Amino acid sequence: MDVRVSSLRDAPLVEVKGEIDHGTCEDLNAALCTALDAGGQVVLIDLDQVGYIDSGGLSVLFSALKRLSPDGWLGLVRPNANVRRLFELVGLCADPNVRIFEDRVTAEAALVGRTGAA
Amino acid sequence: MSLPSDGFCRAIEIRSEACRLVEVRRFVEEVAAEVALDSERMFDLKVAVSEACANVVEHSGCESVPLEVRAHVHAERLTFSITDRGCFKPPNPTRQAYGNRGLGLPLMVALMDEVTFVRSPAGGTRVSLSVLLSGR
Numbered sequence: 603m604d605v606r607v608s609s610l611r612d613a614p615l616v617e618v619k620g621e622i623d624h625g626t627c628e629d630l631n632a633a634l635c636t637a638l639d640a641g642g643q644v645v646l647i648d649l650d651q652v653g654y655i656d657s658g659g660l661s662v663l664f665s666a667l668k669r670l671s672p673d674g675w676l677g678l679v680r681p682n683a684n685v686r687r688l689f690e691l692v693g694l695c696a697d698p699n700v701r702i703f704e705d706r707v708t709a710e711a712a713l714v715g716r717t718g719a720a
Numbered sequence: 721m722s723l724p725s726d727g728f729c730r731a732i733e734i735r736s737e738a739c740r741l742v743e744v745r746r747f748v749e750e751v752a753a754e755v756a757l758d759s760e761r762m763f764d765l766k767v768a769v770s771e772a773c774a775n776v777v778e779h780s781g782c783e784s785v786p787l788e789v790r791a792h793v794h795a796e797r798l799t800f801s802i803t804d805r806g807c808f809k810p811p812n813p814t815r816q817a818y819g820n821r822g823l824g825l826p827l828m829v830a831l832m833d834e835v836t837f838v839r840s841p842a843g844g845t846r847v848s849l850s851v852l853l854s855g856r
Binding site for chain 1: 737738739740741742745759760763766767770771774777778823824826827830831
């Protein structure tokens with residue numbers, strides 16, 4: 603699994619490529635911790651290249667959610683149908699601080715709509 | 721394509737380590753392709769089998785003993801059995817700060833048609849995860 607961090611409209615954008623499991627999720631956790639420690643209120647994760655996630659990866663997402671401020675959110679961008687199904691199953695989609703985006707354009711539009719965003 | 725007949729059987733052994741879980745999922749993919757499962761059911765099986773193996777890696781305390789994953793078809797159902805020869809040990813509290821929130825078992829139950837756990841008198845546990853091959 604590869605994790606690359608860039609940014610979209612000043613928000614950290616974590617791009618993951620590969621399978622997120624118990625053996626690899628620590629790399630994603632480290633990237634999210636770095637983004638959150640830098641004061642990010644919104645963190646985006648691009649999952650377009652992720653074909654698999656299990657409870658190891660899901661736990662990392664829940665852990666990141668707990669560290670967000672109440673008005674912050676986690677943007678999950680382009681999860682495939684199976685990954686999205688798991689998100690729904692474990693209740694991630696119902697979390698008020700989670701937003702799912704079909705593409706980066708809609709994710710970016712949500713960022714522009716934020717107060718104080720560039 | 722007709723359903724695979726009773727007697728279909730495949731097996732692998734891996735070292736009981738988190739970094740080997742990817743090998744288990746490749747095995748599930750191979751088996752799923754052989755029995756012509758659709759991609760959604762294949763994904764469900766990959767998650768369930770991988771979670772069961774991750775539990776062994778986490779709890780069974782048998783790093784030095786290989787973990788066996790066996791797939792077989794019987795009565796129009798495909799079953800993966802994960803057998804370890806260890807005994808339960810509690811998770812290491814310092815291993816990961818975020819924990820796994822206990823999501824592994826609920827995922828197995830939610831994604832599979834049948835889940836069973838059998839403890840062997842000789843030590844170790846067998847988890848069986850089944851999907852029906854017909855009626856979907």
